Amino acid sequence: MNPTKHLLILLISALSYGYLNAQELSKKDSLNTENIKFNYKQLIIPTALIGYGVIGLGSDDLKDFNLGIRNEVTDDIDGKITVDDFSQYAPALSVYALNLAGIKGKNNLRDRSIILGTSLLLMTGTVTGLKKLTKVERPDGSDFNSFPSGHTATAFAGAEFMWQEYKDVSVWYGISGYIVATGTGFFRIYNNKHWLTDVATGAGIGILSTKVAYWIFPYVNKHVFKSKKNISSGMVAPFYNGKQMGLGMILNLK
Template identity: 60%
Template sequence: MAQTIDKTDSIASLKVKNNYQIQFKAKQLIIPVALIGYGIIGIGSDQLEAFNFEIREEVKENIDRKLSIDDFSQYAPVASVYALGVLGIKGKNNIRDKTIIVATSYLIMGLTVNSLKKITKVERPDGSGLNSFPSGHTATAFMGAELLYQEYKDVSIWYGISGYVVATGTGVFRMYNNRHWFTDVVAGAGIGILSAKAGYWLYPTINKLLSSKKNTNKKSTFIPYYDGKQVGFGLVTVF
């Protein structure tokens, strides 16, 4: 007896696979909000500020010279999201959807970090400026780590773990180089994780805005940018 295949069901299944997203659940907020909350509370807490100084003194005793590895390692996790795809390892989303999610996450993270820096005006440990809180390098690294985890956790959990190891190392080096306090790094980690999750939560809405029913051949892609002071994105449309 011949078996019939419902093409509609097949197409629907394909769409579900290519449009992977994280469903919002309140419990997903616990860890990032706790990290951000710790950092914010630390700004006005004498006890946590004292803890910041203790950690800095411990680090300073072991510093031989500054290492700028954190300037590069912050981008390693998000770069890996694309690099694994180039190597033929398929993640949850195709490159277009992946880019929309990455760009959305990057925009949320950048705006949040820069807004808090201007509002809080916390002095850096090395006295170089009043923009210590939160750590942008750490936020970028943890955002990439969460994106890497979500995209490839079903292929191998080790991709996500490696991303978080690199992100944690980035935060440690920010303190090692006397550029950030412990509370800056903790808050940056929380912001990065939450921004990545928000990128997935907002994807369906943004995808609808970018899709055009009138022109099915039109494809749009976000291209994010961040120059250390400003964050933004460009929209590239191909007809």
């Protein structure tokens, strides 16, 4: 199979996750965090994406696909497009922007902030651990922390967050988040910073981290966040310290 077609098929499969969610969940099962229940079918695509990447670590065939895609992309690159450094945060930030615009999502500010924080904690821990464990060299040879893609994981964690919060308002909000996340993964490959297997695994980790965050929210809310204080205001924004980029969260309690 042509490497470009292979790339497109995998990225489209990640994007289609939002559509499958719509088919698998009825409104009765997805109105709020109190009745979000574990559904093994929702594990299929993120598990497949993660599995693809993990298998690719030792599969000569998948490594050849990685090289084929890298060679095909780099042949056409005139210059890097660094939009992925910012687009990774767009889906999660859009949830707060929509709420500020008066379009209310599923959860209030406090609950969704706890969920997002839990998701980012799970995602960051998993990505960082795998990078240190696998030590895969980046396509551009810049370092040995290529696997998995942290940018892609962040983008897909935010896309699933946006999906969960706004799919009952309009399915297009959730789909737009996945479009941005898919674009982020594509540009990580285009900019020669990640292999296809890195991007696939990052997407799976991001989706799964947010899924788990919603599933365990009742427990986290009850046993970790015992305070009855309400969040009166809050802000989520990207930060850059000269070496690393991330999301920062500031909450005001009353």
